[in-house]
Amino acid sequence: MTQCKEESVRASWASNHGVGPNMLSTDADTGGFAVECIKGNMLLRETAREYLPQIIKLLRSIHSAKAERWMGKFEPVNEVKWHLPYAAKCMPPEEVRRVKTALRNAEVSIKNPPLVPCHNKFHCRNIMLEDSMPGSHDGARLLAIDFENCDLGDPMWDVASLAADLEHKTQFALLKVHGATEEEKRRLRIYLPLVKAHVLILCVFILCVLSLYWAVLFHVERNTSSLTVYVVDFDATQPPYTDTQPLIGPMVTQTTKSMLGSPMPHLGYITKQPSDFANDPMKVRQAVYDFHVWAAIIVNANATALLRAAVSEGNPSYDPLGACQVIYVQARDQETYASYILPQLNMLQTEITSKFGQMWTRQTLQDTSIPLSNLQAAPQALSPAIGFSTFNLRPFAPAAATPAVTIGLIYLIIIAFFSFSFFLPIYMKFASTPGHPSVTFPQLVLIRWLGANSAYFLMSLAYSLISLAFQIPFSNGSAPATAVANNPNAYGKASFVVYWMVNFLGMSALGLACENMAMLIGFPWTSMWLIFWVITNVSTSFYSLDLAPKFYYWGYAWPLQNIVEASRRILFDLHSRLGLNFGILFAWVAINTILFPLCCWVMRWKTIRQKKKVAQH
Template sequence: MSSRRPSSTTRTSRDDEPNAITDQGELVREEDDAEAAKHEHRPFSHGWRDPAIAGARAAYMKAIAGGTLLTIVAILAILSIYWGAFWKLDDHLHNLHVVVADLDGGSIGQFVTQGLTSSNFTGSPKQLTFDVANRGQFASTQDVERYVLNEHVWAAVVVESGASQRLTAAATDASYNGSLALTVIIETARNENAVPVYIQPYLESSLRTLGAAFALQRARQLSGSDASAILGTAPQALTAPLGYTVRDLRPFDVPVAAAVDFVGLIYLLIISFLLTLLNYNARAASRLDTLLNLRSLILIRLIVPFAMYFAVSWFYSFISLAFQVPFSRWYGDGGFLIYWSMSFIAMCALGLAVEALVTILTPRFVPYFLILWIISNVSVAFYPLELLPGLFKYGHASPFYNVELAVRSLLFGTKSFLGLNFGVMVAWVAVSCVTIPLFSVLIRTRDRRAARRRIEEEKLER
């Protein structure tokens, strides 16, 4: 019996040997993992290919690849908006209307009216649309000017009263000036890009062609003796009987205004974006996002941006004043206050939209919205909406477009839409004042649920 005990003891130890080896192996692996972890977190000591930072390297490459792909998608989807706004502008030239006002009623008036409304000058998408004024619609050139200033049309061609009679009497009038027969009325400040690039050149080219045709027709109608007499007394009545004079009612005569009504708007949006990030990072650094109750958080998210925009918009507006932008030219001393008010409400409209979306997108992805926000506004602020595809009609509700209209009215005296412009901005602010609390509630609810899950997991681990 005593001889069996050693064998039993030996057998038992052999049975336990695999477990001992397993436990020892796990202990070794745990020590290796601990050492690797310790090595991995050692700062400033790793090469790019070091296996100890494989996890960090993989996370970095994943972030870079994902961000690059998202940027490519943003380029294709968002920048296409801007490119599309400038694509085939000529194909929409027919959306720009020009009124033809015949105050003469004679041969010149009939010739010009019939000529401009013929297929040679109008009727196709790449031609201006000429609308003939009804007889008696305008009593004078001043009436036509008011019609243009009220922006019923983009320009006007006026056949001046008595033009045909003056030409008939030109055989004995050496002072005859054919350029007084027609008046081209434009308003460059309404859009300094479209009027001098598309409207004015087209009108002048058309009228030069008509003038040459009229001179040839008249020369053929005159007998040799009459032609000789006119050449002797008033040669211009034969060589250039039909000309024109350009009258720019609202010239774009403040070059620095380009920084106020276009480029400056981009800066205004960028400043609003910076203030939004400042507000976000200040809340995160102070941990107010987690310390405040929901009501207090929503209040500071609404009140603090308004306070920042109020202060910053003053200094933004003072830059234009310092460079002598003439705000008092049409609205007196109140012009600058109107401009500051528009800058302030525009900053609120632009910035609060970012303030709302940073809640959902976080600072990591909100720059992509900034790109969309800039491009969608800039695309409708350079050329008239009539020249852009129908998709861009949204421009009537865009902040940039409305600020631009307000600035043009303040600086150049174009038609005022200030009530509408401010109304659009207030609407944007109102939408943001609804979405900011809504998104705050959604994120706070999500965070509370996540916190409860962490507490429950900690309890289960214990």
């Protein structure tokens, strides 16, 4: 039982370090354990030569893993001595003498070897080869099994154990792959400073670029007041209700003003006069639709008058929700509304109805002129007395539209980026095709530019068709700005074509920038550019810039921000800034088109210089 527990600990160690199969479960009482089934075969000594680099990699992973306190010292000489008496019964006398001689030589020659975690039974039968593509060895994954002897030991014992299990020719290949010649050591001394420099560059790059993503929401609590909300009190300001002493309107405005002085995060409430909107509540809705503010609270002109009449007349049809309105446009940014605006507005409504309810109940019950039967006929006029009707002018629906205006757009960048490496070998065929005259450099530049944009044109169509395939509406008519409308489209049946053109222009803006940078900086630095390009576009497009530090205002000029805004306009019939969006995207395409020939020339110059260096050597 104890031995089983020890093997369980060793198997768990191997699983944690990725050198053995994944541990599925263990029994603390019995030491029993279960590991994941490896879909593959045992490594054959006949084919081991083909996997020597992977074998050495696995062996070094074991030797470089963290040593644990439970690891003892594995002594190969003592291990052989322990087994020899039992094996000697079946061995010829000459072989026994030979083994004893080898043991004496090992005891004399090997003193204080380095001790690292070792498998100590590392041979082909304890190496599993996971299934891979036929004929492919570079991507093969090897795992070791049977770690029952895993302890601290001499790493060369594992190498010797494996070598003894291999064919004679493979033994020499193993030692060559594992060992380092003087020439290899010399190159290693040259490469180490370069590796350190690359690691340092990557660390600084990760710190700087990924910080852009984390920092975009760093001051959300401080900037919540940037999410502005109009508070417009029409209560008793319009005839025929001007003779009524207003109660609800002042309560709402006083509460919102008091919140502005709160140290807690709060929305940016702005009190407006009805005259600012020509005494028309519909113009308040228009202001919300036009993105002047994120939401609006309207106290209706007859709010107090209807409440008083309900109590004095015992009106059973009185509806508390007719007192106030909350107006917003969810499709503008559903995440910002769900996370920051609506929770704050709900808290405000609760506070207002609570405070007003206490004041109104006390005042009503003290008025002896109001018959009790009236209150019994209209109890809602006493509690809750007032409420808020919510008007979401443009709901965000269906849910399948989420990728079209958020995370799905990342693939627009990635597809555009990888089209460079995918199509470049094809374009280079024009430059040097045996048996045919090569095109001139200006012709090649033109072919590449036209080819890239033609690819973007078709790929953006494929990308756009995904939204159509998942039944996102594209053929509904538009709706009045001040009306609540579900799934209206800005351009009716032409909405899909406009949506496609936004994606095409956006892919050109994103993709040509990637093409230029790939030609300028080359690989592997292009992958770093992709990370930067994705992070800067995502951080300024998928989160409201009103909540971000002002440093991020450059995001308004970034391509993805304008693709998102234009897509929302088309899909949900929002306030149109399509001219601005198209203008910014066209500017990106134009700038990158101007730079495109220069970047092509730089790439050609670097290629020619590299060929000259190779020829000189």
